[in-house]
Amino acid sequence: MNRVFAIALLCGLGFRCAAQDQPLPQRDPVRVDEKTEAVLKGALRWLASKQAPNGEWASSGMEKDHPVAITGYALMAFLACGQLPGEGEHGRSVSAATQYLLDKVAPDGGYIGNRQDGQYMYGHGIASIALAEIYGQTKAASMRPKLERAIKLIVATQNPEGGWRYKPIAYEADISVTVLQVVALRSAKNAGLDVPQKTIDAAVKYVKSCYRSDSGGFVYQPQPNREPGFARTAAAIYSLQVCGLYDDPMVKKGSEYLFRNFRERNVEYWTYGNFYAAPAQYMQGPEVWAKWYELVKAPLLKTVFTRGDLSYWEQREGERQVGPIFSTAVYAMILAMPYHYIPLYQR
Numbered sequence: 001m002n003r004v005f006a007i008a009l010l011c012g013l014g015f016r017c018a019a020q021d022q023p024l025p026q027r028d029p030v031r032v033d034e035k036t037e038a039v040l041k042g043a044l045r046w047l048a049s050k051q052a053p054n055g056e057w058a059s060s061g062m063e064k065d066h067p068v069a070i071t072g073y074a075l076m077a078f079l080a081c082g083q084l085p086g087e088g089e090h091g092r093s094v095s096a097a098t099q100y101l102l103d104k105v106a107p108d109g110g111y112i113g114n115r116q117d118g119q120y121m122y123g124h125g126i127a128s129i130a131l132a133e134i135y136g137q138t139k140a141a142s143m144r145p146k147l148e149r150a151i152k153l154i155v156a157t158q159n160p161e162g163g164w165r166y167k168p169i170a171y172e173a174d175i176s177v178t179v180l181q182v183v184a185l186r187s188a189k190n191a192g193l194d195v196p197q198k199t200i201d202a203a204v205k206y207v208k209s210c211y212r213s214d215s216g217g218f219v220y221q222p223q224p225n226r227e228p229g230f231a232r233t234a235a236a237i238y239s240l241q242v243c244g245l246y247d248d249p250m251v252k253k254g255s256e257y258l259f260r261n262f263r264e265r266n267v268e269y270w271t272y273g274n275f276y277a278a279p280a281q282y283m284q285g286p287e288v289w290a291k292w293y294e295l296v297k298a299p300l301l302k303t304v305f306t307r308g309d310l311s312y313w314e315q316r317e318g319e320r321q322v323g324p325i326f327s328t329a330v331y332a333m334i335l336a337m338p339y340h341y342i343p344l345y346q347r
Contacts, residue, residue: 029286030293030338039304042311043332044081047074048093049310050325055100057325068104068113070325071097072126073275077329079133080336085140098134101127102146110149111168120166121157125180128154129187133344136191144193151188154181155199161222162206174221175210178203179235179276186242187344204243207236208250216253217261230261231273238280242344246283255284259291264299265317271330272322278334279345293338300331 032040051057057074058067078094085095104112104127112127113120128150135143153168163173164181182203189195209222210232217228218236237254245251258277267273274296281292304311313327337345 030290032336032338035301036297036335039301039306039311040081040332040336042306042309043304043328044078044083044090046310046312047077047325047328047332048090051093051096055096055098057097057329066120066123068101068127069120069123070323070329071100072123072130073326073329073333075101075130075134076126076342077332077336079130080333080339080342082339082341084137085134094134098131098143101131102143105146105150109168110146110151110153112150121164121168121177122166122180124150124153124168125164125177125184128184129180129344132184132187132191132193133342136187136343147188147191148193151185151193151195154184155196158199158202161209162202162204173206175207175218175232175236176220176272178206179239182207182239183242183344190343200243204240204245207239210236211250211254213253216250216257218254228257229269229273230258230263230267231269231276233257233261234273234277234280238276238283241280241283251284255281255288259295262295267316267318268320270316270319271327274334275330278337282337282345296334300335304331 047057051074055071056067057070058064075094075097078090078097082088083090083094085091085098088094101112104114106112106114112124128147131143131147131150134140135147154164157164157168157170158181159165159170159173161173163175163178165172165174165177182200185195185200185203189200206222207218210218210220212219212228215228217230217233219226219228220232233254237251237258240248240251258281262277263270278292278296282289284292300313303316304313311328312324313331314324315322315327340346
């Protein structure tokens with residue numbers, strides 16, 4: 001669809017348009033109120049101020065060690081607020097970050113990153129998701145060859161159980177790495193790239209093998225004596241839904257598990273888990289989403305730092321190795337979800 005026409009159509013349907021100074025009425029019963037709107041604008045300005053000249057985002061600690069992953073998460077925040085390459089207040093930032101990730105696609109195999117990134121498929125997964133979402137909305141021909149290589153690498157490195165793990169080779173699997181690859185495949189398929197259905201089917205089978213019926217939660221790997229967790233469950237039901245299993249009993253039970261186990265503080269993987277939990281609950285429907293959005297919005301607005309027209313978040317109590325860029329990117333994406341700008345999150 002022509003981008004100008006698409007923007008006009010979305011505005012006509014009641015979606016907030018990035019090019020406008022004033023937001024239009026939002027179609028979702030869950031709305032971004034004025035306070036949250038101001039926080040989101042400040043968060044994007046803060047993120048833009050922290051971007052390096054080469055387009056990456058990385059500051060210190062874990063973030064500095066994984067610039068591809070952090071750049072992918074930051075891009076998702078901008079996309080959630082309606083910013084695209086060359087469009088909107090932060091179009092330049094999005095363009096630079098997109099080019100940075102494209103430049104990181106290896107010519108031999110398509111891995112997004114380098115050995116300094118630790119060869120983690122986490123970074124490859126989130127980078128592939130961001131690029132696929134941008135390609136799906138822009139259809140920029142220059143992006144497709146590199147994105148196709150990145151997606152083919154995911155397909156080629158699926159292990160016999162149907163999952164993925166840290167390195168871009170088919171050997172082991174865990175739920176957290178697997179979910180990112182599944183979501184990347186789905187986003188690419190939505191954008192018109194070829195993704196074998198057997199790859200998706202095998203991945204779904206692996207995710208389901210991590211389910212524990214006694215609790216309704218999901219475990220890290222399908223092995224005896226492993227305990228389910230909030231982040232694992234959020235990731236699992238999110239991945240099942242993007243594969244079309246919206247009404248699967250495991251998804252419903254997983255959603256209930258998330259409500260029972262939501263905590264505002266002293267949770268080690270709070271940021272990571274809620275990155276998945278928000279779209280997972282969003283796709284459960286308006287009633288579930290309205291309850292979840294209010295549940296997660298409250299602690300986010302309580303902990304945001306505001307400096308002039310800038311907003312950002314620091315590491316949360318109980319978390320380790322989580323920097324301000326990762327936190328700000330994830331929380332901004334969550335708060336912006338009622339804008340409906342990311343096609344991947346729509347049923």
